[in-house]
Amino acid sequence: MATPTPFARQLSAELIGTALLLATVVGSGIMAEHLAGGNVAIALLGNTLATGAMLVVLITAFGPMSGAHFNPVVSLIFTLKGEIAPRTGLAYTGVQIAGAVLGVWLAHAMFGLDIAQASHKVRTGPAQWLSEGVATFGLILTILAVRQARADAVAVMVGLYITAAYWFTASTSFANPAVTLARSLSDTFAGIRPQDAPLFILAQIAGALAALAVCHWLLQPPTQESLPS
Numbered sequence: 001m002a003t004p005t006p007f008a009r010q011l012s013a014e015l016i017g018t019a020l021l022l023a024t025v026v027g028s029g030i031m032a033e034h035l036a037g038g039n040v041a042i043a044l045l046g047n048t049l050a051t052g053a054m055l056v057v058l059i060t061a062f063g064p065m066s067g068a069h070f071n072p073v074v075s076l077i078f079t080l081k082g083e084i085a086p087r088t089g090l091a092y093t094g095v096q097i098a099g100a101v102l103g104v105w106l107a108h109a110m111f112g113l114d115i116a117q118a119s120h121k122v123r124t125g126p127a128q129w130l131s132e133g134v135a136t137f138g139l140i141l142t143i144l145a146v147r148q149a150r151a152d153a154v155a156v157m158v159g160l161y162i163t164a165a166y167w168f169t170a171s172t173s174f175a176n177p178a179v180t181l182a183r184s185l186s187d188t189f190a191g192i193r194p195q196d197a198p199l200f201i202l203a204q205i206a207g208a209l210a211a212l213a214v215c216h217w218l219l220q221p222p223t224q225e226s227l228p229s
Contacts, residue, residue: 132174
């Protein structure tokens with residue numbers, strides 16, 4: 001059997017990692033809702049802890065292989081920064097979306113649900129869109145700032161950020177277009193109506209671009225003239 005090329009391994013890492021992330025988001029939502037007995041706060045807490053923990057694991061495991069983006073806006077930002085080629089960014093985005101859908105279907109299969117679904121959960125309105133912009137802004141800011149300050153802490157910091165953002169944003173912090181598209185295919189606790197997904201995604205892209213602009217200024221090394229005397 002031929003050894004996969006480095007690029008094939010990178011794409012496989014993004015596919016598998018994104019699939020496991022979505023299986024966790026949706027599967028833990030199903031389990032949490034089932035066990036919480038109608039207490040939505042407890043269900044959200046279970047969903048949050050599982051997602052944050054899995055992000056730490058996945059970023060640590062797959063970071064050396066592909067960078068562990070698992071998110072089209074993360075790939076977009078690194079493309080715009082010139083750290084990956086546009087071809088790579090597009091390929092990552094394709095496999096991230098495919099992996100996200102596979103992860104949702106896997107969660108459905110594990111819980112004995114219909115594989116093909118469409119969500120009926122309403123998530124729309126200015127507060128939700130603002131929340132997605134803020135959530136994605138904070139995610140990109142976390143990644144870029146922590147990479148510069150302490151690169152070996154990115155996995156933990158991203159996991160902690162998403163854990164917090166589940167609770168401080170009205171949208172529960174999707175912050176990921178692939179996640180948003182895939183969750184529209186799950187009529188479960190973690191779902192979003194397909195018609196609500198496009199504006200979530202636009203808000204996520206806007207938040208990511210805003211974070212890139214802020215970080216371009218904020219994370220510049222200080223010049224000699226700007227250092228305090």
